[in-house]
Amino acid sequence: MGTLHHIVHTGAKAISVPEFMDAVRATCTPRFPCSRGILHRRAAVAVSGGVDSMALAFLCSQLRRTDPDFRIADNPVSGFRAVIIDHSLREGSREEAIAVAKAVRDMGLVDEVSTINWTKVLSENQSPKGLTNFESVARTLRYRKLGAACASFNIASLFLAHHEDDQYETILMRMLQGHGIRGLRGIRPAQDIPECEGLFGADKSGFVDDQARIFPFYNFKPTRKEREHMRRQLRGDISKMLAGLEPDDTTAFDLDGRDLYKPNDIPPFVPRELQIEDGGVTIYRPLLEFSKDRLIATCLENNVPWWEDATNVNPTLTTRNAIRHLYRGYTLPKALQKPAILDLAKRCERRVEHQEAEANRLLxxxxxxxxxxxxxxxxxxxxxxxxxxxxxxxxxxxxxxxxxxxxxxxxxxxxxxxxxxxxxxxxxxxxxxxxxxxxxxxxxxxxxxxxxxxxxxxxxxxxxxxxxxxxxxxxSTPAGTAxxxxxxxxxxxTPYPSTKPLPRIRTPYWASSRNKKGRWLMSEWMPWSLWDGRYWFRIKHRFPYRVLVLPYLLEHAKDFREQLPPRDQKLLASLLKRYAPGKVRSTLPAFYLEEPLDLLDMENSTPRAKYPMVEWDNNNNKEDSNGNDGEEEGGREPPSMHPAVMDTSMLKLIALPTLGINHPGLDDWMAYETRYRKIDQNTILTAKTFDEAPFATPREGALRRPRERSRGDRGRKGNGVRIYLHKRRRNKSRSYVTSDYRITDS
Structure with a gap:
């Protein structure tokens, strides 16, 4: 498609750089308000070649020239990278993508062209437009390409060029589809990038790695002046306290040895604390308050070229095109015109804010x-x-x-x-x-x-x-209140149903060669993978077979427990009783070896003939953090030879990673890291906390008395879950009684 002829829009005014900067400030609020981000960080711009994205690219190129220290979200921006997606749906799309890349380079932006590979979602002899859900599939692939590009370049902010007309069309579409007030708010100005589940660095992840850097982008450390101020203030407070003490009052700091030992306060063994992920890519839409006419005027005034796609004006192709043809070619009732619809969106936004505020008060x-x-x-x-x-x-x-x-x-x-x-x-x-x-x-x-x-x-x-x-x-309940x-x-x-596939990750590596000492070679760290939407895992190993991540299967529990030393057996029983009672333990993640081999004799083992059946089978990730598609170069991903409901009888359980329980000798063969996916910290901070102790009292841990049964009342609640209620007095100097909860197998 060629560049459109210039059309004079006398009523539209070009967007000035100060206007755009104000819109970016209003849209790109800090994600971590307590962060002291001083490092400059690059942002990304999704550029399709249309007038809206080309206007956005031009305004971004002028932004840093106007203010080199302009902040986007948490960091000053060091520049912009234009990400151009070639959908490969029509002839000349590759040449057009290259021309768009040259145009954004002339503006001073760094360009990145990425091509969508449709072979992953198509069957033999099928075209992309033959898919019944073509639009949603194209949207998913496009966002995953954008997310992979941002993750590979460590970019946290992605600009999209949705404008006021897009907002109007979206709300009209949602009205036709019967959405409620939350849907009628329209397009969000800022949100986490969609369609990138399991893509590390894009899907609400990467924060822990950033904090491990010598110079992190999100810096929460106080400055040197602030540390000196806190030190002086603390010294002054201590001096005032010491000056007010009488000589005899110093005996109040004497401690009796018996006070240092409180049996009830001895904590039991706990596994290593899991780190919680955060971060990821956030998409921003700073042009939602500007009409398309103003974007066209911006390109005309600054001699910015753009390309038009003829499919956008075909009213029979998509619902959005039909709605666009309707309001541009006909006079709609006043209640359906743009001012009324945009005002409706603002009213819905205010109503949702009131609902969220009331829910937070309840929280x-x-x-x-x-x-x-x-x-x-x-x-x-x-x-x-x-x-x-x-x-x-x-x-x-x-x-x-x-x-x-x-x-x-x-x-x-x-x-x-x-x-x-x-x-x-x-x-x-x-x-x-x-x-x-x-x-x-x-x-x-x-x-x-x-x-x-x-x-x-x-x-x-x-x-x-x-x-x-x-x-x-x-x-223990007062009369009349029970x-x-x-x-x-x-x-x-929820426990996994037996009729559906179990959530799994299968590592793509198995050792096929040895070093000079005859030992199997260790792999590099594999990309992070999201298991069951809850846990991030990163693995490296040197097994001659692949490693799988599956739920903790009870059919392998006995063999795994018997191979542990006696102390670890007691520890495992204690941890399962404390953290995973009843059917909860069947939802724990576990590492398995693809063959039931002995780790002590693994060096002498060789892979069976024709191993493996497939070169890659990971149902959690389609792209890694480097933007690779996880498929053979230039061809289709080989079909999996494993059934949907796999046979787990031939596996070998080697670790429970979240509890820190490993098969003896596993450290010589495998290393792994575990993190929990992002959770809303505001929910935890807003809510109150219990005053009671943990599930099991510390002195009742299985490490000390593994076979001791609970005293007190018993009751059965729920489906196959037995609840033990045990009362104890925490401190003789206090008169209240607290309760402990233990939920164990029935």
């Missing part, structure tokens, strides 16, 4: 223990949410129902905030959660849901299992 009354990252669990006590009967409610059942539905929406928002701490799903639907609010908030039950089951039953939603239990026994005792909920990953 501040919620009590949370956790999340416990070793198994991905959390204990929550939801607040009691009552809806008093107003006078008008008794006269109008419909009004009463509307009030209940509004409160159920707020409760569903709170429920999603909690569930996202452990859920493998990126974003559960609020409409699904609204139907399950009643067990958590019985006072919000609709008339057709009455009577509410008491006590509520365990249920599953969004990949998590919620089990109710009470924290105190009947003899019936109103607030329930706590134990939230964990």
């Amino acid at each position: 501040s009354r919620t009590i949370i223990r956790g999340p416990q990252l070793y198994a991905g669990t959390v204990i929550v006590q939801f607040p009691e949410l009552k809806l008093p009967m107003a006078g008008r409610d008794s006269r109008s059942p419909l009004r009463r129902r509307a009030r209940i539905l509004r409160k159920r929406k707020i409760a569903a928002i709170l429920m999603r905030k909690i569930i996202l701490l452990v859920s493998p799903d990126p974003l559960p639907l609020l409409s699904t959660l609204e139907n399950l609010v009643t067990p958590l908030f019985p006072y919000l039950a609709l008339p057709e849901e009455l009577p509410v089951a008491t006590p509520p039953k365990a249920f599953s939603v969004a990949g998590v299992h919620l089990v109710p239990f009470k924290s105190t026994s009947s003899d 019936a109103h005792q607030q329930l706590k909920w134990y939230i964990s990953r």
